[in-house]
Each structure stands twice: as C-alpha cells, then as structure tokens.
Amino acid sequence: MLIGAHVSTAGGLVEAHRRGVERGCDAIQVFNQSPRMWRPTRWKPDDVAEFLELMKDGPIDSVTIHAVYLINPATKDPEMRRKSADSLIHALRMGDEIRADGVVIHPGSTVGEPHAEALARAGEMFEHALAESDSCRLLLENTAGAGNTLGRSFRELRELLDLAGGHKRIGICLDSCHMLASGFDIRTADKLTEVLDSCGKLVGMRRVRCLHMNDSQAPLGSNRDRHAPPGDGELGPRGCGAFLSEPRFEKLPVLFEGPGVEGKAPAKVDIDRMRELRANGLRSRKRRG
C-alpha cells in the first residue's frame, strides 16, 4: 500500500514532491490547476523534468491528479459541456506529461435532468477525453450521494464505465468517507470484505486503481461529504485500520485529502497516524487468522 496525501503545488511540482517527502508519503495527489477555476495552468517544462527525475529515486512512487471540481461531465448545457471536456482533456494530458497513475474525477450531477440521459452524456465525455489523451488513466470517484450526484453505487459506476466504452484506461477511485456517507457500512474488516465482494462483482477489482482514505464526520448513509482525520470520525480507528490493511488494496495509492488533525492540509502527523492505523489493522487481521 502506498500511503500518502493530497499536497499543494504552490511553487510547482518539485515543491509538491518536497512536501510529500517531508510528510513521509509514498504517494501524492495534486490538483493540476486551481480546483475552483476554469483557467488552465501549465507546469513549467524544467519543473516537470526535475519532478520526473525526482520520481525515479523514491520515496514517492505514485502521483495522482485530482481534476477541477467545476467539471460536470453529465451536463446538457453546451457551454458547460465544452468547458468540462476541455478541462478534463487538459488534466489527462498533464497526467500523461507527469506520468500520473490517474486523473480522479467526480462523475458529475444530473442537475435535475433525467438520470439515464445524464449518465449517457457523462460516459460519452469520458470516452471522448480518453481518445484525446495518450496513456493516463481516468478514475471515477464514488460520491457521498448528495443531491443529484452520479456515482453513488457500484452499479452506477459500472454503468458509467460501460457507457465510456469500457475503455482499458478507465477505472475507479474509492473514497472511504464517501462510501460510508452513501450507505456502505465499512466500519469493520468483515463488513468491508462484503462491500468489496460486491464491488468486485459489479465493477471488478482490477478497475479500482486509487483510494482516498478520509474518515467521516457524518454518519452512515447521511449523504454528506464531511471529511475527518483518519481515526477521528465515524469510521474510527477500527474502520480506518480495516481499510488501510485490506489485502485487495495492497498495491494501490491511498491518499488522505484532509483537513488533518491540525485543521489544515494533511501533515506528517496524519501520515504517521495512517501508518499506525494500518499496523493495528494488520495485527487484528492476523489475530483473527
């Protein structure tokens, strides 16, 4: 398991890498541009070159990009569609450039439009964006299930993958907080096993390429997306320990997005906590045989 966190790219990618190392990360996630603005930014070529050089020697083995929040792949509005597609393609191309393990995106919202048509529009945009980029994976993140958001169940994620042509570069990112909020009880290792069996059947575990480890302030099935530091929320030390020691997650990056125990971006203390929770999780799995 590659334990890590979302880090700021203020000052560039080399700075982001430094922040990851400083916090003891094996993996990092970054925004490719300001997440609440459409304006695309580009990393400087020498910054990218130095970043790629740094990535060769560890300790950071994985970088993931999180796409802009404004993107709605399911939108019907032509202007919004064009902006969303451009921004998603840009993120995937940036992912190609920095050899990211994937671009994570929220699958979108129906904005009150009929569900099936919204899903189809999202699938079409994903397929188009993949065709316009080379190698970086596109990872649909499961949502907390608020309002009209898409991607709250494995069945719906499966549908989206199919509507995107089942492309080999499309997969999913499972967020522990969003899972709990959307009604998946993953608070013990046994319950997590059951949920992942269902994920395996409906989506296929091979499609799961990235994890977000956030604890949840809001209770099971609340459909509210309120992150808590690992171990401090409704998942608690036991739920987080189970998630962080899950055998089927072993080779994946698992990223904490914050806010951390200090109330700000993830810090070293949060990463240390994740490692401790994982160790406890592994111990209790061993005890139970």
Ligand SMILES: [Zn+2]
């Ligand atoms: Zn997330």
Ligand SMILES: [Zn+2]
């Ligand atoms: Zn969230």
